[in-house]
Amino acid sequence: MTDASIPLIVGGDIGPQGDAGSDRARPDADLLEGLNPPQREAVIYRGPALLIVAGAGSGKTSVLTRRIASLLRSREAWPSQILAITFTNKAAGEMRERVAQLVGDRAQGMWISTFHSACVRILRREAEAFGFTKSFTIYDSGDTRALLKRLVKEHEADAFGLTPGSVMSKISKLKNELADAESYARSANMSDPAERVFVEVFGEYQRALQRANAFDFDDLIGQTVFLFRAFPKIADTYRRRFRHILVDEYQDTNHAQYALINELTRPVGSDAQPFDGGGGMMIFEATPEPGSDTDAASLTVVGDSDQSIYAFRGADIRNITEFERDYPGAKVVLLEQNYRSTQNILTAANSVIGNNFDRKDKKLWTDVGAGEKIVGFTGYSQHDEAQFVADEIEALHRTDIDYSQMAVFYRTNSQSRALEEIFIRSAIPYKIMGGTKFYERAEIKDAMAYLVAIANPADEMAVRRILNKPRRGIGDVTETAIARYAADQQITFRDALANASALGVGPKIQAAIAQLDAVLAEAAEIMLPSSGELAPPTAVAEGLTLLLQKSGYMSALRQSKDPQDEARLENLDELVAVTREFARNNPDGTVIDFLTEVALVSDADDLEDASGSVSLMTLHTAKGLEYDAVFVTGVEEDLIPHRISAGEPGGPQEERRLFYVGITRARKRLYMSLAMTRAQFGEVTVAMPSRFLQEIPADLIDWRQSPGDVNSRGGIQSRALNARRPGGSGGGFGGAPARRFGDDLVPKSTALDRFPNRIPARVRDNGDMILGPGDRIRHEDFGEGRVDAVTGEGAKRVAHVRFDKVGAKKLLIKIAPIEKI
């Protein structure tokens, strides 16, 4: 497979290059070291398009970094010609570091970043082409929500059942599809008043952003696409520049991101032509001379459709499943060998994911051996469950596993509370990834709003936010007066503050406004000197300190008797420290740069300082990470799969992928735990084992305490019962092999067999549903189908169904997620 391709690169590259550093006859000999054949292929293949289907733990990061290194080493590309897109800033940092390890300083100058950061860079350069300035700011979801809240109120949209939240998610969805208010209006049912109001709000929202010289998260991508399409010349400069584009986690790209990549990988000067024609023909030509600056950039995408877990925010799995159609002639490399987990863990993962029907079959395997069994535990309550996790962590720690090599996953952030409580009590060092974010705290947002007011005075939201923080006696009435005055005078809200005396408000308030205006002006002079002179690196830190002090923000907190305000002061100190750190890392960094960095950084990004502590995070955050020991908690119906997913098409399948992602993070030890009761919204509800547990072969799980051992009314059944816990000879699972039951087979022996009475009644119990030949049913995953025959009796009746979309299946009538239609 690789025989033909290896000479291709070696041949082109053996010439005397006088390469800096370690010269070798074959510059990439060491890059290929330790790689299996498909991995090598993925590193050395050259062509217009390459899809690397990388199963979990198959070494894709390694492959990707070596591929980049190989391009650089062989001088096929300058660093500046490489654009690598990752999902998080942290992943970008890691990739940059690993490439640097391979090629040294030459790694400088590459663009390795997230979609959002890359787009910001482009937009900053080109903003003036379409009505923005270089100093635009970025609205995070909180800002967006606040703006929409005002607009919804102004348009009385709530009367039509619109909430800021619903409008926000709808706008986001549309933007991810590259739609705007006008294009949506054309296709929407405008006789529906709710739709009309929505379009109005959407349009108004967009105009507000434009006026504020700001982009929201989705705009960063969408507007860049718009920019490229509207200004082919601009697009061409980037097409000429980026000759090699690599995209990681391609399964989680949405349509806008797809379109962006599509724009960048067109041939230079090709805007008049349809995309397919040009790209498809070229592959049969002899390899075009590298450096020819009219052909399309080469595109490498890496992904795994089994790990697509962001459909809810517009990720379109088809981007990867239809890659070969979009890029005809694309090379596909499949990485299935897993270097991370034991076989038991992989078998469990394979069995679970095998229940998703519309996937290409892919089986992870390893040669490291079976390893330990998965450990299962059912607690009476979430506290009980947390105690188990804590105890096990301690036990593992005593066997010399470092805390930093352990992680606890959960479906929803709220589940972290119970764990935290127990961890604190048990003195286990832990760190929560994500969760309540530093930059979302009110005092931090206030401080940031002060900075925005300086950096981007057009951003009215920011100025309004700080208007009365700290309390200056400026209320709604005054705020409206300022806005009216600004509109009358055709000046910005910010500039209106300079004319306090003209507002027709009381002298006290006038003084307060004038004072705020003076402080803002003074800080602006520090951070953005009107002389045009470059501000010193410390400008942001100094300016922020000045703002916080002279505005009275700090002293108001100091004088407060609310004990929480002390913590708020500490947080502000922390923020000032962040600006200093920023100055150290970016000597030329401006306020704008600082704001950008903060806007695009997520808390999951600073995983580094997790050393020495157990990591707690959601299953989503866990993607891309790995640990020696992994605890997947709350494996219950309505949690994983989450109840909200039940209604969404494809929801349960996405939840299964999420569970799969969690399982495949584990290297050596995997724990799964659940609770029989869980407090939610202040009331205690009975929880049922997740259906996904049934999908794991029973002999892979060692139940320390199975759901059958726990009395659902509370408490644990007699010790005697607990004592005959399977493990010795009796178990009854010896003979049942891990039989594949993904498609047509009814589960033969599953993890829940040992407590058959506990098969979640609430989860699924169709009772005595009567089905006969000819009936039509609807299945949660498979869609609609027609019953051909029914066999078996009682609880074991099996329906033979021919589904419209997925063909024939056999289903256990009692428990299948079906309904008669």
Next chain:
DNA sequence: TAAATATGCTTTTTT
């Protein structure tokens, strides 16, 4: 205008 109290809503996941 600001503090105190009542209500109601949340909990899916995030760049």
Next chain:
DNA sequence: AGCATATTTA
């Protein structure tokens, strides 16, 4: 239960 917002009251 806990938090954020709405409403009432000083």
